[in-house]
Amino acid sequence: MIYEVSKVTAARSSSSTMMEKRNSQMNNVTSACIAYTGGFGSYLFGMSEVVAKQSSENNYEENTKNPSLTWLIGFLFVVSFLGLFSVVPLRKIMIVDFKLIYPSGTATAHLINSFHTPQGAKLAKRQVRTLGKFFTFSFLWGLFQWFFTAGDGCGFSSFPSLGLEAYEHKFYFDFSATYVGVGMICPYLINVSLLVGAVISWGLMWPLINLREGDWYPKGLGSSSLHGIQGYRVFIGIAMILGDGLYNFFKVLGHTCFGLYRQVRHRKSQSQLPVSRNSSPEIPQISYDDQRRTHLFLKDQIPMWIAIIGYLVIAAVSIVVLPHIFHQLKWYHITVIYALAPTLAFCNAYGCGLTDWSLASTYGKLAIFIVGAWAGGENGGVLAGLAACGVMMNIVSTASDLMQDFKTGYMTLASPRSMFVSQVIGTAMGCVISPCVFWLFYQAFNDLGQPGSEYPAPYALIYRNMAVLGVEGFAALPRHCLALCYGFFGLAIVINGMRDAVGKEKAKFIPIPMAMAIPFYIGGYFAIDMCVGSLILFVWSKVNKAKAAAFGPAVASGLICGDGIWTLPSSILALAGVKPPICMKFLSRGDNVRVDQILKSS
DSSP, X not given: OHHHHHHHHHHHHHOHHHHHHHHHHHHHHHHHHHHHHTTTXXXXXXXXXXXXXXXXXXXXXXXXXXXXXXXHHHHHHHHSSHHHHHHGGGHIIIIIISOOOOHHHXXXXXXXXXXXXXXXXXXXXXXXXXXXXHHHHHHHHHHHHHTTBSSTTOSGGGOOTTOHHHHHTTOSOOOOHHHHHHHHHSOHHHHHHXXXXXXXXXXXXXXXHHTTBTTTBOTTXXXXXXTTHHHHHHHHHHHHHHHHHHHHHHHHHHHHHHHHHHHHHHHHTOSSOTTOOOOOXXXXXXXXXXXXXXXXXXXXXXXXXXXXXXXXHHHHHHHHHHHHHOTTSOHHXXXXXXXXXXXXXXXXXXXXXXXXXXXXXXXXXXXXXXXHHHHOGGGTHHHHHHHHHHHHHHHHHHHHHHHHHHHHHHHHTOOHHHHHHHHHHHHHHHHHHHHHHHHHXXXXXXXXXXXXXXXXXXXXXXXXXXXXXXXXXXXXXXXXXXXXXXXXXHHHHHHHHHHHHHOHHHHTTSOOHHHHHTHHHHOSHHHHHHHHHHHHHHHHHHHOHHHHHHHHHHXXXXXXXXXXXXXXXXXXXXXXTOOOSOBOOOOOHHHHHHHHHHHHHO
């Protein structure tokens, strides 16, 4: 450990550019986080008319707000900075006094430290070359696929690789480099859980419920009506997500309360802080490493008055601005949220330090139900709930992310003040870049958010229907859907309880309910892609475990980035009116005969 700190200290003193690169990396990470907390695939896009038409509402005009680049940027600017200021005064307590682990931040720090050795630098260069090779391959593969997508249902993404019957039930491999790469990064259990959920839902439940058409729900509604089969797909998935989220919420809350109790009791039993240099034998001595880290971490203080004034000023601006963006969200709704937000941000940051689990989305869902019911259906409660979800998610998520990064800075001897400034700059960048990228997609793809499209945005509909459920109650559900929701809500809690009861070794054989719920609405095709990614990594690990561990993340990142970057030129081509020249579509033998007969007769 002393060697590790000395190594980082030497690197820090020998090159100021290393700190600049680290701060630039912080900017990039913080900017990218806005893409998640911004809700472009969930609560914000759930406000749009595209998603509202798929919902179960009758009169949705009062509860819709179509995306606009102006209000998207304005909304993110007034809600994304509060979380940063809410936990800044607690950084010493969380990291130095309580010594919270923050596993992701610690792992990132060890990775950064390892790069500043001759062996680490050499490995990093090889990893970058590998990433570049697969980035190029993924980009060119996306370009190749584009030529065959001239119409709906065309291209390799609609290849019925497991048969036409399986394709109708959303079971096929769609040749997505992104999902294969994600599957290589995600743990095996996540990918298997997704596949289990797909088999339970699309393999068993939906075919059986389809047989009850005309009894449980009216005939002829189609597959997109929430009063028909789609209602079961969406709301049962929501029930599992809520069951998993609430279980983990109370689990982390219990860890938080118990941890705080132990910290308070420990302090009462000692007259000195844990970081004291007192030589009393009752107080454990801290190592040279921790002394060095603590000294540098506390050297650049961020004055508390800056945090308090910053929070109050931004809160005051938000209370004035947000009701102009969403007139359904009143000033007193926002005031109550901001009064509770610091406490909830502390709970999320503390719980994340103990368990590495951020419950930002769960806090957001609670805000949906509370504010939506408070506003009422006649007063735009659906839109108010979704907007409140965004406010709450941004506050608690940025708070836990900041603490994770402070932990990384503590371990790598980075200046906390410069890290905070980097967070602010990165957040400002994200508030502009993320909406612009989303706006490019929104303008380029006319079917964005539609079921069966290339970008179906399933969570947008899920979040909107949560808001509808909170405002209108259970009247919107089709027959027996509520009973099934209760069952799967309880099943999620039972499965989580079993996972905690059997221990970590045996829990890896029990699927995760949150992952199981995702295919209930989307289908199993992406789960198959991700399982292919897991299979590739598994076989690679059997052949050469060390090489797979070193280069597997680089290969996965290259696949994801190349496919993701290709969407930008494809969006530009779509905006310019350039269409692919070929439609590659797959038909059954009977359909092919009928098509040939039509072509011959024409």
